[in-house]
Amino acid sequence: MRYEAPNTLEQAIALLSGANGRARVLAGGTDLLIQMRSGRTDPELLVDIKAIPELTTLAAEVGGYRVGAAITCMELIENAAFALAWPGIVDGVKYIGSIQVKGRATMGGNLCNASPAADSVPALIAAGALVCIAGPQGRREVPIEAFVAGPGKTTLAGGELVASFLLPRRSPRSGDAYLRFTPRTEMDIAVVGAAVNLTLDNKGVCSHARVSLGAVAARALLVPEAGAALIGTRIDAAALAKLAAAASAACKPIDDKRGTKEFRIKVAGVMARRAAAIAMERAGRHS
Amino acid sequence: MARNHVSATVNGDQVEFLCETGQTLLDVLRDELRLTGTKEGCGTGDCGACSVMVDGRLVCSCLMLAVEAEGKAIQTIEGMSAGEALHPLQRKFVEHAALQCGICTPGILIAARALLARNPDPSEAEVRFWLAGNLCRCTGYHKIVDAVLDAAREMRGA
Numbered sequence: 001m002r003y004e005a006p007n008t009l010e011q012a013i014a015l016l017s018g019a020n021g022r023a024r025v026l027a028g029g030t031d032l033l034i035q036m037r038s039g040r041t042d043p044e045l046l047v048d049i050k051a052i053p054e055l056t057t058l059a060a061e062v063g064g065y066r067v068g069a070a071i072t073c074m075e076l077i078e079n080a081a082f083a084l085a086w087p088g089i090v091d092g093v094k095y096i097g098s099i100q101v102k103g104r105a106t107m108g109g110n111l112c113n114a115s116p117a118a119d120s121v122p123a124l125i126a127a128g129a130l131v132c133i134a135g136p137q138g139r140r141e142v143p144i145e146a147f148v149a150g151p152g153k154t155t156l157a158g159g160e161l162v163a164s165f166l167l168p169r170r171s172p173r174s175g176d177a178y179l180r181f182t183p184r185t186e187m188d189i190a191v192v193g194a195a196v197n198l199t200l201d202n203k204g205v206c207s208h209a210r211v212s213l214g215a216v217a218a219r220a221l222l223v224p225e226a227g228a229a230l231i232g233t234r235i236d237a238a239a240l241a242k243l244a245a246a247a248s249a250a251c252k253p254i255d256d257k258r259g260t261k262e263f264r265i266k267v268a269g270v271m272a273r274r275a276a277a278i279a280m281e282r283a284g285r286h287s
Numbered sequence: 288m289a290r291n292h293v294s295a296t297v298n299g300d301q302v303e304f305l306c307e308t309g310q311t312l313l314d315v316l317r318d319e320l321r322l323t324g325t326k327e328g329c330g331t332g333d334c335g336a337c338s339v340m341v342d343g344r345l346v347c348s349c350l351m352l353a354v355e356a357e358g359k360a361i362q363t364i365e366g367m368s369a370g371e372a373l374h375p376l377q378r379k380f381v382e383h384a385a386l387q388c389g390i391c392t393p394g395i396l397i398a399a400r401a402l403l404a405r406n407p408d409p410s411e412a413e414v415r416f417w418l419a420g421n422l423c424r425c426t427g428y429h430k431i432v433d434a435v436l437d438a439a440r441e442m443r444g445a
Contacts (some may be wrong), residue, residue, distance in 0.1 A: 001289065001307075001308040001309055002289045002308060003289070003291055003308040003352070003354045005357075026352075029350055029351060029352065029355070030332055030347075030350050032349050033311065033351075033352070034331050034332065034350075036309065037330060044363075046308060046352075048355065050355075073342065097332065097420065098332070098335060098347075098396070098420020098421075099345055099398065099401075099417055099419075099420055100332065100335055100338055100345050100346050100347040100350075100420045101347065101350065101420065103341075103344040103345050103346040104347070104350055104351060106348050120334075135334075138444055148354075185416075185419075186331070186416060186419035186420075187419050187420060203396050224434070277400070
């Protein structure tokens, strides 16, 4: 097995393209090293992307943020301006393993590992983030919700890699939040996750809302009906009940050791409602 | 099999080693550099026994390849005491009997020092959350948390 740490995206793409599918991208490695150890993957080439400056940069762009795919979770959490702008994404990132794991793990890796329970993904979907993909044909940007194909599967083509995330400009009175249900508060995998991102107008009426659920289907879901339940309301009890019902209705969960279908469907509504309340409270602070 | 040449510092000393691409930093620390204070517990990043600092960042050395250490500054438990003089955390772990079998102890000490460097006055809850990635199967954690809080008090001069 060879190891390469190129300094440019072009070199990384050339290495990935030339490896006949036997190369793996190495970002934080917190999933990849475990897969290698267990024999689930046996690459011939590792392409470490952490030496590519663009992939480890967090910068303002068109009023929003460009987040390099290989920035560690701890760096994101520690960036006060980012945490103020997108607290819901930081909620999700904080749940990705221990302090030690977050010292290595990246959002790009969390997305590409394609677990239905990935904690940063619902918040990115709710945020309306785009993922910037670089490959032999150039660059393309796709909505996060269209990136994962199913458990462990992405829509990346040969030679492509995730370079960055683009978070849109934030309107005043916007807030987001991510909550998950787990038996333990730390070091656990989401049984259900829910993210809500919303904007209030100057009269306190919800003008924009996106809702995403994790761990209740083969991939994280955007639930437009749940967002629609909030828009045009003051996010009162009736709107929250409608949101919860829409969230539960969108679930297509499995039964597993972490939770039953019935439990996940019920709890998805509860988590969405509670996340909406937190997002609304945060939006109120950004007036 | 490709061999990689790596230069790094460990506890301030310049080191050079050759490693296979698949070798973890933990493998090299223990088997090549003979620094066996860093322990392997789970090998999957769940237990924290292999915690070390890399460029000031707390990480699991089982989840990092040795080849990724090129140019990095690594700190392990072997660098924690000043010669025979124990670090206050080490002393408080002894005083509070915050260890039994000792496998988790080096990782917890490294993690606790990282916490106190950021937050000299953590609450009990903050200590417990910070150390959530360090498993101890002997002590039940109370004595560990007490020792960390006591060391923090002493280090603050309170």
